[in-house]
Amino acid sequence: MIKASLRGLLQRKLRLSLAVFAIVLSVGFLSAILVLSATLNAQFSTLFSTINQNVAVRVEAGEPGPRAPRLTAAQVRDLAATDGVAAASPEVSAEGVVPYRAGDDTPVGTDQALGFGVDGRDDPLGLVALREGAWPAAADEVAVSAHTAEQARVKRGDRLKVYLPVLNEPRTFRVVGVVGIAGGRDSLAGETMVLFQEAFAQQTFYGETGVYAGVSFSAADGVSQELLRDRITAKLPSGFTARTAAEVNDEQAAAVSTQFDFFTYILVGFAVLAGVVGVFLIYNTFNIIVAQRTRELALLRALGAGWGQVAGSVLLEALVVSAVGATVGLSAGIGLGYWGEAALAEQLTMDPVPVVVAPSTVLLAYALGIVATMVAAFIPAIKASSVPPVAAMRDLSRPDRSLLGLSLTGAAFALPGAGLVLLGALADLGGAGFLVLLGGAVLLLLGSLLLAPLLARPVIRALGFVLGRGQAGRLGVRNALRNPRRTAVTAVALTVGVMMVGTAATVIESFKSSLTEALGTSAGVEVLIQAQLNAAPDGTQGFDPKALERVRAIPGVEEAAAWHFDAADVAVAGQPQFVFATDVAQAARMFSMKTVSGSLRSLGARELVLDENTAEALGLSAGEQTKVRLGPVERQYTVVAVYEPTPLVSGILVGPAAVADFNGPLAMQGLVSLDEGVDAAPVVAQVEQIMKDYPGVRVGDRQSYVEQSSAQLDGLLLGIQLLLVVSLVIAALGILNTLMLSVTERTRELGLVRAIGLSRGGVVAMVNVESILTAVFGVALGLALGVGLGAALTQALIRLKFATAITVPWTQLAAYLVVAVLAGVVAAILPARRAARLNVLDAIAYE
Amino acid sequence: MTTAAPPQSRQRAETAAARAAGVWKVYGSGEAQVVALRDVDVELERGRFTAIMGPSGSGKSTLMHCLAGLDSVTRGQVSIGETAVTGLSDAGLTKLRRDKVGFIFQQFNLLPTLSAEENILLPLAIAGRRPDPAWYATVIDTVGLRDRLHHRPSQLSGGQQQRVACARALVARPEVIFADEPTGNLDSRSGAEVLAFLRRSVTEYGQTIIMVTHDANAASYADRVVFLADGAIVHELTSPSADAVLDTMKSLDRRDGR
Structure with a gap:
């Protein structure tokens, strides 16, 4: 029995190779993610163990940041005197210390721009070492890392302009030394590094000399990291913690890894979608194989094989297919992981590390491949086992099974699903609304997949009026209608991916048009100044609001408003929140804000306004008092007004006086309105000139703001579109598979139509129409579901005032349909060629 | 082909409907060589019902396939009407089949997705021609299918299906209809109905029919029987009785020593 099924396997290798391909894609993506994330972890662990190679224990403030407490020089000396400490390296550092490139005077763009204070002695822990020149000894001297020197195009003796955070302005220094990083590197991971005289750095970063943010200690021989940590902890001032280098390593590596989460989600999405679509393809493949083998299976039954043996032979075949697919997929995934690691290491100027293939990766890859295949092959196996022995003797006509049961089950999923989607979109359920909506969406999708065979008839008939031109076209339409189950299963492989894209495209398009409309009609904001953030905004990144006075002086500028933003460790009424600080009277004017209660006037210290939704969530109303905590400072505020949220303005607003409690005084956003008829472009250029001194601050017109606001969403859409491409490839293979079977089954019919005068071109057209109809049906179903869900999600967003109108991206949808038609045409190439090349005589001869 | 007057072929009876001249058909080569047709010369007249008979393996089906342009000949010339079939491209053969030839098969070969009416009109639809309503009505009534037109093939009996196939072949009024064992899959009553119908279409409407059969009774409906x-x-x-055909067949079998 086993031998028989394995031999059968070889004879069907072409058809099975399609199933294998689906498994390869799915398993490939999954193992690529697993390999890549394991390898990146190894990469960053290597990086941080370099940084901490001589460190045994590190002391830092429990809550790092500008508000953190500092260590005095005396405290550092006291800790360094702990028994078992070999050396101590106190730390003075800041982020956002951006060097300017010599020549064109533009900020060097990197993710991390570090500044350190150094005391003129060599680093006791050996992380950085002078390569040439000297340590900075005066306030106007700096040393830079070799990578920084290269990026800023400076050498020893040159002048270097550096933007200083806290001071919030650039200063010019003389480069007196160039340093390298331990291990002969120019940088740790592509960051820039500027080293200042210690007292200058302390004064600039911390506002006073003689204080440190933390200390790193190396241990004397024979003293373990844990022992030293415990000894140091015993002497620590409050607000500080001591951790071993191993603990620090793990934490830093984990923090960096989370930056790649988005990337990981995309790849997981690929794997899951490829898996789901693959299940359809595999299901279809095995169904076809079983149908073709009916006679053979019946013979086996007639010869005494039990139904279990017959089902088992199909499942054994599936097992072999999945094992092959998973093995190839795993290898491909390892290759992809290797390539991804090499590309990333190159980008971060790090040395690549060997790929890490964890045993769990191998296990998961095989588990996915085998489980997906077995699930997909289960129903065909049962079907195979129910072939009666008598089918060996004569052709049993298999009457079309009724679609009733399937359709009722589908409706049982789809109707409640649609109900939940509507409920989530229209009813006021607060945050739970989205969960209800998504739950409904899943039910609706499952139901629709089950209803697809029922829907196939009317939809394809309707599409047929458009596509079924000529007799050949009409015959193609009939063929597509012939077996609705087969057409539907083949088509729905496209539905899942298209639905995701349709949903995302509708929501994003609606969001964009809402934003454009809001900016244009209510705000009249023409020029936007926006800080590019690489951390939670807290007033330490952005621009000095005083610079707006120069903006207001530009001819044609009507108003310029500064918006501050604090999202770091902020709580309102005991709940984590973020707050904006601006002149509320001006905002009300520029954004036509509408009052619900109270009045929207310029706020004094300890006054706030908030939007309706937030007010409801926090249980606050106008005139009430509430506690607002900004970092360590907690104060009692009065709610002055509640306003209606819009896509542009929502949340908690405080007055400019409250910025004193923010981590830094910098504004994150500047909104500029212009006098009637003033052209924005020259104003943008002048504002850009003013903002040049603030690295990471961008200036643009309204459209560029909308694009920037939706850039992340567009990135998400692009990711989903890539998913669509993957599912399209698999689905096209499925169509090819089904058509090949149909052409084989209909040999006699094809011969007949050729015999009575249909040309080869006609036969090709016939197969093409069937293929295109199948693809378009799958895409149309997906688009209908996607646009419906997108509209429902947007409606929920409208209720929360994040959007104002539902906009359907018709051109995009049309493009997806065109792509579906192309996929249909491509999938039909081989089957159509086979059909057209049939020898008429062979096809109809029976002797 | 616009008038209802059926037998325009009768006026041109001087040219044969189909002709084979010095036709050889050889399959394979060397030791495995099989000669299916050896130097066949035959002319099949217009407006007549010709049967081709012979024992299994005599080459009768091959001869028909070659005459109809379904199979190529190894040597010799085949023509239908004034068209030389030999040497036509696939496109040329398609046009020939579309305009000049009709087929009736043993297995009926109807498209299961089409109704009886759609099957009958399929050759005209493929050629992009409109049916002549009067002639269409005549054909439908002759085959007696008026109340079955909207049925699918699966809802028809074998005899009814074959009558649909006959109507399909007739409705385009081709120069010649090739019928390949048209009664082979039918019970004797249905077979007789189909044969009577074919006979009528020759006698009354002047249709040319060439039929391959190994059934002596079927051959007795023909004007002329050619033995291979x-x-x-x-x-x-010529105009044989069933017994005369049977006797000839028996003598052929004896000659073959079977």
Whole structure:
């Protein structure tokens, strides 16, 4: 029995190779993610163990940041005197210390721009070492890392302009030394590094000399990291913690890894979608194989094989297919992981590390491949086992099974699903609304997949009026209608991916048009100044609001408003929140804000306004008092007004006086309105000139703001579109598979139509129409579901005032349909060629 | 083909409907060589019902396939009407089949997705021609299918299906209809109905029909019976009775030693 099924396997290798391909894609993506994330972890662990190679224990403030407490020089000396400490390296550092490139005077763009204070002695822990020149000894001297020197195009003796955070302005220094990083590197991971005289750095970063943010200690021989940590902890001032280098390593590596989460989600999405679509393809493949083998299976039954043996032979075949697919997929995934690691290491100027293939990766890859295949092959196996022995003797006509049961089950999923989607979109359920909506969406999708065979008839008939031109076209339409189950299963492989894209495209398009409309009609904001953030905004990144006075002086500028933003460790009424600080009277004017209660006037210290939704969530109303905590400072505020949220303005607003409690005084956003008829472009250029001194601050017109606001969403859409491409490839293979079977089954019919005068071109057209109809049906179903869900999600967003109108991206949808038609045409190439090349005589001869 | 007047072929009876001249058909080569037709010369007249008979393996089906342009000949010339079939491209053959030839098969070969009416009109639809309503009505009534037109093939009996196939072949009024064992899959009553119908379409409407059969009774409906043995024409009868055909067949079998 086993031998028989394995031999059968070889004879069907072409058809099975399609199933294998689906498994390869799915398993490939999954193992690529697993390999890549394991390898990146190894990469960053290597990086941080370099940084901490001589460190045994590190002391830092429990809550790092500008508000953190500092260590005095005396405290550092006291800790360094702990028994078992070999050396101590106190730390003075800041982020956002951006060097300017010599020549064109533009900020060097990197993710991390570090500044350190150094005391003129060599680093006791050996992380950085002078390569040439000297340590900075005066306030106007700096040393830079070799990578920084290269990026800023400076050498020893040159002048270097550096933007200083806290001071919030650039200063010019003389480069007196160039340093390298331990291990002969120019940088740790592509960051820039500027080293200042210690007292200058302390004064600039911390506002006073003689204080440190933390200390790193190396241990004397024979003293373990844990022992030293415990000894140091015993002497620590409050607000500080001591951790071993191993603990620090793990934490830093984990923090960096989370930056790649988005990337990981995309790849997981690929794997899951490829898996789901693959299940359809595999299901279809095995169904076809079983149908073709009916006679053979019946013979086996007639010869005494039990139904279990017959089902088992199909499942054994599936097992072999999945094992092959998973093995190839795993290898491909390892290759992809290797390539991804090499590309990333190159980008971060790090040395690549060997790929890490964890045993769990191998296990998961095989588990996915085998489980997906077995699930997909289960129903065909049962079907195979129910072939009666008598089918060996004569052709049993298999009457079309009724679609009733399937359709009722589908409706049982789809109707409640649609109900939940509507409920989530229209009813006021607060945050739970989205969960209800998504739950409904899943039910609706499952139901629709089950209803697809029922829907196939009317939809394809309707599409047929458009596509079924000529007799050949009409015959193609009939063929597509012939077996609705087969057409539907083949088509729905496209539905899942298209639905995701349709949903995302509708929501994003609606969001964009809402934003454009809001900016244009209510705000009249023409020029936007926006800080590019690489951390939670807290007033330490952005621009000095005083610079707006120069903006207001530009001819044609009507108003310029500064918006501050604090999202770091902020709580309102005991709940984590973020707050904006601006002149509320001006905002009300520029954004036509509408009052619900109270009045929207310029706020004094300890006054706030908030939007309706937030007010409801926090249980606050106008005139009430509430506690607002900004970092360590907690104060009692009065709610002055509640306003209606819009896509542009929502949340908690405080007055400019409250910025004193923010981590830094910098504004994150500047909104500029212009006098009637003033052209924005020259104003943008002048504002850009003013903002040049603030690295990471961008200036643009309204459209560029909308694009920037939706850039992340567009990135998400692009990711989903890539998913669509993957599912399209698999689905096209499925169509090819089904058509090949149909052409084989209909040999006699094809011969007949050729015999009575249909040309080869006609036969090709016939197969093409069937293929295109199948693809378009799958895409149309997906688009209908996607646009419906997108509209429902947007409606929920409208209720929360994040959007104002539902906009359907018709051109995009049309493009997806065109792509579906192309996929249909491509999938039909081989089957159509086979059909057209049939020898008429062979096809109809029976002797 | 616009008038209802059926037999325009009768006026041109001087040219044969189909002709084979010095036709050889050889399969394979060397030791495995099989000669299916050896130097066959035959002319099949317009407006007549010709049967091709012979024992299994005599080459009768091959001869028909070659005459109809479904199979190529190894040597010799085949023509239908004034069209030389030999040497036509696939496109040329398609046009020939579309305009001049009709087929009736043993297995009916109807498209299961089409109704009886759609099957009957399929050749005209493929050629992009409109049916002549008067002639269409005549054909439908002759085959007696008026109340079955909207049925699918699966809802028809074998005899009814074959009558649909006959109507399909007739409705385009081709120069010649090739019928390949048209009664082979039918019970004797249905077979007789189909044969009577074919006979009528020749007698009353002047249709040319060439039928391959090994059934002596079927052959007795023909005007002329051509006998093949070992790929060559060995005998011929005109307006024979079933018994005469049977006797000829028996003598052929004896000659073959079967």
